[in-house]
Amino acid sequence: MGGSQAFTAGLVVAIVGFFSSFPIFLAGVEAMGATQAQASSALMAGALAMGLAGIVLALWTKTPASCAWSTPGAALLAASAADPQGFSGAVGAFAVAGALTVVAGFWKPLVRLAQSVPGPITQAMLAGVLLPICFTPIRAVAEAPAVALPILLTWFVATRIRRLFAVPAAVLVTFGLVIWHNGTLPLPDHALTAPVWVMPTLSLQGVIGLAVPLFIVTMATQNMPGVAVLRTNGFTPPPGPMFATVGAISILSAPFGAVQTNLAAITAAMCSDEHAHRDHGKRYWAAVWAGVFYCLFGIFAALVTFIAAAAPPFAMATLAGVALFGVFMTSMTGALRADETREAAVLTFIVTASGLTLFGIGGAVWGLLVGGIVHLLNMRGGK
Template sequence: MQKGLFNLGHISAGFTAVLVGYTSSVVIIIQAATAAGATSSQIESWLMALGVAMGVTSILFSWYFKKPVLTAWSTPGAAMLVAAVGQYEMPVVIGAFVISGLLIVLTGLISPLSKALAHIPAQLATAMLGAILLSFCVKTFSPVMTNPAIFFSMFAAFLIGKRFLPQYTMAILLAVGIVCSITGDAFDNQHISLTFAKPEWITPDIDISAMINLSLPLYIITMLSQNLPGIAMMRSHAYEVPVKPLLLGTGIVNILFAPFGGFSVNLAAISAAICMNKDVDEDPSQRYRAVIWAGVFYLIAGIWATTVVAIFLALPKEVTQILAGLALLGTLLMCFQTAFKDESLRESALYTFLITLSGVTFLGVSSVVWGLAAGLLHIRFLTKRPQ
């Protein structure tokens, strides 16, 4: 296979990885920014910051280590933010992003911290995550009542895509959603053009409540659902990369880009696999070039974030609900399978799931934190351990 810079296998794999990442979850990022009270220009800044941060880190990590190290935003983290950021002002939300990045840096520096995090049972982490994602997936079916034509068109496209072109299912779903929106006159009064995005600085404000209810859950979700699986994905393809510099690098980038809306940049897992298989290049040592191309496409998407935001903001509510819900369906299924597979931890996972799902806030602490704490306490004091 050709080893030059413009290798078709590398370019197509890099483009596909970015396409899958954006089409499956950009609408959730926009929902998170909107829930935080962001203006349209601030939403553009969020997507620009994320695109540039992911592009730079993917290129630099892969070039330096000569291994396919793809970064991504935290889709589960964004889903958590949608439900949690509404009670805080934007500067406080940005401050929470900075603290989350700092926690990732400390995880890279302090080995006991990373070990303690790794010891949180996967059953509890996925139960917590499943409760967060459930509301998105349930809302997938609400458009049946308000706009059945859009729902059945998109759901049929989703099923057909899953059957015949699973890798491009979300791209197909997005295309059908846009067509439905056009035929429904959603874009009639919209002016969409290729316009460069502009970063918008928001001075962070550190708040203890936000640290507990935003920073800590975002950090835990990012580490357990993104960074650790991302490391495992690389190792499963026989790519050994030192973990410490990856955590330090992504943590520092998170801190630097947080004032512009970069809430989380972390290791990719599922989309990273697109750049690691033998279809990319028969020579495993050359596959890192596909991630470098992915970084280039990330940069392009970030620079033209204004156009991306304009398109998605013009979509009807029903389309965005279906996109978000179906994009998270596979992750929700994985959460349920993992959370309740171990009989000895099943009850602990159930408490975590139900308390997180309840949305209760007590002593200024959100249900996400209480759910995880309840599960850990149940394991510690009430679960019978094997003799």
């Protein structure tokens, strides 16, 4: 019975983890200049990376260490200007972010440096990144109501029933809209995904504007909460080696276009409760099965990408927006929760959401900088 529980829990985790976030993953890499073939490769590499990372960590640590691609990181990419060197520049930034995560796994001062940015300011930056994306479904109602309204209404009704499956339900409706738009379900000539190698290129602008914010937002909103969830559920994971593992896998998957891999929080919680396995010590098998299913989804990523490309105008943008409603709500709540950081967080949010770009550096970096300076001044002034 326990084995079937783990199998079922792993399947549910993989469905929720993949189909709740693949729209924003695709939006992120496409905003960085990825072609359809590169986007398919990126989706495949991202799914394989988080699947293999979850399997390795779960079997090694005997904890339900579920892994994911960085949804906040993908949102950051979707709201950022493309690197001047094209997708290869973005791939270089992905690799640097992974390298920083590896270093953080072995060198605690880097983790402390990432943690030195107050959580509300990091959450405000993330909320500022998400805001323009979350506007899209509402704007799409005016431009394409026949497309946007079914997705929005499905998401809204499903949240009233069970929030966890709201986005997957919206995905199903979107696939239905694809069939309606094309008269049939479009299928590629080859369902299996072909890997596409992208030679990484590095630039100071890419490191500062993409890699560092990607590392900070992923560490603060994904990796650290992922460890915290496991500890809350009675597990004792080794954070350093786990960070180093997901960082190393991020480096290996980056040349195929994958956004950073990280420890997951929500799906780790799903793998950690009594529904995953009656025996607390065997719940890690749910994370193992989730990893297996992630890998299977990754193999057929070309099919997902092809269908997404055939969607009617505004469909995928609307889907990406509703997929981030919950993340935006959580980020705004976290950003404004503390009196002592509220002013700095609000300014971080405003600057980030403004879309400001100076010297080729996007609003996320300037938002963090402004918020950090205001916070330091308030601390020194005793405000």
